[in-house]
Amino acid sequence: MSLQLGSLFTVVVSSETTAKEVLKQQDLVFCNRTVPDALRACQFIDFGLSFMPVSPLWRTLRKVCVIHLFSNLKLDANQYLRREKIQELIGNVRKSCLKGEAINIGQAAFDATINLLSNSIFSMDLVDPNSFHATINHEAWVPNLADYIPLLRKFDPQGLRRRMTVYFEKQLVLFGNMFDERLESRKSKGSTASNDVLDTLIDIVEDGSQVLVNAWAIGRDPSIWENPDDFMPERFLGSKIDVKGTDFGLIPFGGGRRICPGLPLANRMLHLILGSLVNYFDWKLGDGISSNNTNMEEKSGLTVKMAKPLLAIPVVV
Template sequence: MDYLVLILCLHLLWGLFRALSFVARGGQRARPSNLPPGPQPLPIIGNLLQLGDLPHKSLAKLARTYGPIIKLELGFVTTVVISSPSLAREILQTHDAVSSNRLVPNSVTAHDHDKLSMLWVPVSPFFRYLRKIYNSHIFASKKLDLNQHLRSKKVQELVALVGKCAYAGQAVNIGEAAFRTSLNAISNMIFSSDMMEPLNPAGELKEVVRQIMVEVGKPNLAEYFPVLKKIGLRGSKHRLEVHFQKIFDIFDDLIQRRLQLRLEASSIKRDDVLDNLLDLVADKNETLYMSLVKHLLLDVFVAGSETTASTLEWAMTELLRNPEKLLTAQAELHQVIGKGKQIEEADIARLPYLQAIVKENFRLHPVGPLLAPRKSREDFIAGGFTIPKGAQVLINVWAIGRDPSVWDDPDKFTPERFIGSDIDVRGQNFELLPFGGGRRICPGLPLAMRMLPQMLGSLINIFNWRLEDGVTPENLNMEDKFGLAIQRAESLKAMPIPRIKRVMVCDDGESNRTP
């Protein structure tokens, strides 16, 4: 309560200061009259209390009352929330040029990450340079094709881990196993080595990455009350400084080792992402430098590992909750690939039902429920209303994915809705936008759409699954927790059962035959 009183007092002074400043400058810019509708804000704090712990759900509820475009006052930040495909098209396509900049959370200014991350920098020549690096040196189709064997090996290790649990009669923590696999797949692509091994201190990345997702994703008072930035209260920014530094220390060690190797005459070029980026650093015609490399890699690791793991965990949850859909997927895999076999990336195109499961999962559980916040550079019209200059613009893809005017039985997991459909996730179909759209579309989309189907398809083709004792499809906890990526509130644990008998090798090298 004392903290709230402090905020109110500071902002009364802040508001008075701003008013006097405007008067001194000859008056304030007139506010547009045709702003979108929305709930009446309270003094000072505005509509902050209406966000709740799960803002994507609270905002979807408000949209049902006020319409698909609403205005909120979150402290001192005017926020416009979009909740329909047609309006999302206007923002991401028609007005992409004036709405592409970010409202940068105060937390990500830690270590100047907002100035060096493609996710946060304003659209500019530097932004286009960063996007070129991602598209040419990290996520280019040719490069992904060349290192698909590394991802296949990591999926093979995932299968082995699950097989060991099956032999021991132990449940698998799906999110943990998927996180390890996705992180190591990215690590091998970049560093040609695993980042998570039992004796490897880099294993702490798991918790650090998750904490980063939480800190960046959750509402922060400093975003809505500028005076809190002025007085320098420690909070999310300080915690992110600590988390970022832990990852940078690991990167520094790996980069220094690689630089040392490159000086040795007998050194063999790895030709991985790190080697390519170090070549760019050495190229005097490039503007890439070592600090920027670390910030690039930070985004790849954080966004790539946790979002992939969380999405796969939700997909497995939906299949265990809808066993008839799991059987349909297994029948397709059995027919096309063969029962009990690991699938490869080249197989994905021949598995339409598996692809439909991935799309349906993205519809119900989008990676980022509100996407990353945009900021309008000038007044513009959307849906007949004015979005004022400087407003935060959020696109509630979670609400769009559950809109009954767009989808039949929107709360029901029905992959069949995508069979024979041209709807894709690549930013051109505005009813399904898990990766965003426009010039800010997620650059990691090509990697995600390779890894997710391969991991999911392999797990359900090689194993049958059942929930832990006492858990049924009817009482399975489906609550989520809000962050930069929606995570399950409760980890999914499931019992694997091999679909065919095979020899499995445990960590100690001893062979065991599955029952």
Template sequence: MVIPSFLSYPFFPRRYNFVLREREMDWLSFSLYLILTWALLEALLYSLGRGKKSSRSKQLPPGPKPFPVIGNLHQLGDKPHKSLAKLAQKHGPLMSLKLGQVTSIVISSAAMAKEVLQTHDHFFCNRTIPDSLRAHDHHTIGLPWLPVSTMWRNLRKICNTQLFANKMLDSNENLRRRKLVSGQALDIGKAAFTTVLNLLSNTIFSIDLADPNSEMARNFKEMVCNIMMEAGKPNLGDCFPVLRKFDPNGRRRRMTKYFSKILDLNDRLINQRMELRKLPGSAVKNDVLETLLNIAEESSEVINKNDINHLLLVLFVAGSDTTSSTFQWAMAELLHNPEVLSKAQLELEQVIGKGNPIEESDIARLPYLQSIVKETFRLHPAVPLLLPRKAGADVEIEGYTVTKGAQVLVNTWAIGRDTNLWDEPNSFKPERFWGSEVDVRGRNFELIPFGGGRRICPGLPLAMRMLHLMLGSLIHLFDWKLPDGVTPKNMNMDDKVGLTLEMSQPLRAIPIPL
């Protein structure tokens, strides 16, 4: 059988060994037979005039013409944020595609993002659920994937008023004070991940979860990276729901394994704390877990142990990967642009004083450091297509209809490089934010790395503190040198993407104490 070239796209595995009726068969052929069967049924329904009349009367946004069965899957490539941005230049910032069986709407401008995330937020506030995230029923418990409901509101309120409120973050700042780096050659990505993991584990559990050289740190990083890659990689089940029960790419099966390891770790730490709380005279911890257990004791209807475990899973996985990725990009841009690094170090020396440690309370007095972080978010948003949303009803935008059930993707990477918004959009210029009121809190739709509307990331306040603390500390206490043979001009600044935007090659640099 001759396989068309478009089937080389990652959605279509070259070969799967699948046992059916105790015989080995070619999984690729089996998947194709199912897809073709579905296509024939669709064609039959269309010929009978059922299920198509209403959609034909609605004008979808413009977009590239889809192929039969696969739609526009062949046009995504291995860097969909870039492929979709290029397509949007031709078809517009409100664009429709057919990804297999799923109608998808891609947003590529600040104005269109405002329509989705603010004007019509009540119609777009729920998620399209990737099939892999159904592992351990996480989509029914995990905060990012829950539909807007009583449970979602309870968890959101806990995050906003308890876990990530400024008062809470101020009170447990001491838990995040740790020596961040030693004076040796570093893999910046690995060092950042371990640092973020310890900042998070101290904030959540009051413990260092990972020593930089420990097996636990390496295993945890591997699990988190695997989770983010599985969640972000193409999946046949997401584009052809008829195939979901078969899990053709095995993503849900692997995600179940990764989730199990982290949930088991969390469960042990939660049980230890619950036993400790029973001991008379035990010291009260001022951390996230203590707050959650107090709420659960007051009302198990608001949150229970299983809810807590899945919330901690979200905090660790999403918080560690996105924050460390952004930090690595920020360091890469500073090493790629030495003059920006020098300006940042000068500001820190003038405001903090040479050799003095930076505190979270100092961040407000460091506008150039803040501008560097904003510029990093603009060029390298941690989640370039945000988490997918789902249209809850037919919505008219700019004379076009976003149909009920459509998947909606917001391309923050494209918005950050929009020539209508930014001067020299591909250049790293923190000065563009100097004195600017633009921030990342979902009010300015030209810069929305954390999303916007009611589904904006609740961990934003903690992430911003950790990023500024880590970046400020490392460039204030150390100068940085690239390894032999690498210069600012020949650095590899290319990216790769799973669910998050990573550097295609790990960044290595040598810290030199100042």
């Protein structure tokens, strides 16, 4: 399917066969991403791994991620961190359980994962990890006229890039302070290296159309999936299909050279968080909510999530 969005010609890929063509056979041609104008603030696209074009710098940064953050060796070495963050998560849920409060499951799991990543990178929890995330997530993906009519970019008619500049500058100050503190600590006699990603980074020497792969549509393609709109986890029993980017009917992490480098971590954290919450607590839905009337409407952001978060009440087992 092709769309003319303002002056931007857009091709939407909604079949497994075409997705394989884009993500595997023509990967090099299509691997660079169209960047929302809001993310051009503070040169984010020049240094942000997710959106910067494939280049020697991109390869270096991705290599750092794969080797020092998401490799099996590093993930196995950081197993104690995952245990620690899960225990903190369970402790927070237990407090809500004793008060009879409902839990935003998605936010709780997100906070645990963010703190795991921040400890892997900076050896510390991020203070108030959600302070900028929700705002940046919203602003980055608000429909923006400048994305579809490039002539408007210099005017920033909706003020999105201006606001994103403020948010990014706050984050840069936060990360810059962490960087400076680490440099100072390394100068101290008797200091020991943290051997986290920040130490690794310190030691490192210094055509106009877009193609969108519609993973949502591919995952609901009746030619690939039987009863695609039904919740049937048993469909994967005995199936050889996986999510590693080689089966193009199921690509939650993308595919090709831009496949999400955090896939190995997600593989571990998803089962660990879900298993721990199910093991430690029974769960019930809040008042007026049942499995039959749960609102499954979606909201777009950096990822698609529930428009109204799932709130569940933990019960001590």
